Amino acid sequence: METIYLDNAATTPMxxxxxxxxxxxxxxxYGNPSSTHQIGRKSRSLVETARKNIAKCLNATANEIVFTAGGSEADNLILRNAVVNLGITTIISSKIEHHAVLHTIESLVEEFKITVNWVDLDENGKVDYKHLEELLKQTNDKKLVSLMYVNNEIGNILDVKKVSDLCIANNTLFHSDAVQAVGHFPIDVQQNPIDFFVASAHKFHGPKGVGFAYIKRGFGIQPILHGGEQERGARAGTENIHSILGMEKALEIACKKMQQESEYIQQLKSYFINKLKTNFEGIQFNGLSEDSNQSSYIILNVRFPKEYSMLLFNLDLKGIAVSGGSACQSGSNKGSHVLNTIINENEAKKTSVRFSFSKLNTKEEIDYTIKTLKQIL
Incomplete structure (x- = not known):
């Protein structure tokens, strides 16, 4: 049986x-980077070189990169510090953020009684930038905006420059979950001065269990993990050296080949869209995922004309791996919080599938997927 992996927004093969x-x-x-002997110093040197090379890809400085166990930890580190250490009393976010952000905000509200304002979204999940500006001007509270760079379910791309400019104009900090963007889109923190963002290596063909937080120079960060002075005191625990070096290599390859590979993957996605439209009546695309200018070239969220309760299972039996919404939600009986937010109840009952692509996919795999869908449906 052929195996087709179309769940690259969940994770990518190394x-x-x-x-x-x-x-x-x-x-x-094998040395501990905190050890002072030459074996430890060798490990420290490699970790710090990786930090410099990762920063270079983002036009950042090495001391702005804090290594973590992934995007979720990095989101927690930044959001908690914003409230506890930087005096933020109001967070502006959206209801279609990743749960690493939403659940962290919920925890902060319960613990510190901060205010949360939800920015309006249109029927495609696009941020209402006018409403965002109104929220920014509403009070003189110390605020932070947290909006994801690329939505992990529907692929919508945030206008990061516009949000950055609005935040700067209103003396507000800006955090972005950029897990679906780093390694796939050019990020230059000098051109788009985000204060904080996060990345996870396994989203760009690196290892799982490692990522980083970008924290703009000048912000003091207190650890949420205590026990040592690693990561300049921002995160206790011996560094995951081998995974950090794997992440460095993965990002180096991604940055070097970004334009070429993004064009190839966009061609695959466009080909798939055309095949779906040709072969299935009533197909719709959630969010802006059909739009090549406003969505990630990796993600296509397809809404079929009715409910097919066993579709994911039957695709899996045929060797095709996909997700219903995000991978984090695939085992949930509540459905996708993203789709439940932006589409009505009747439409949300229809079966939606997230197909997500990588440079390792081929046109032949797309053809096989279309053929299989025709057999199942």
């Missing part, structure tokens, strides 16, 4: 070069 980097350094690099 590249051979990344695996080679990890396995080779596992054999030769």
């Amino acid at each position: 590249l051979p070069e990344v695996i080679d980097t990890i396995t080779s350094t596992m054999q030769t690099v």
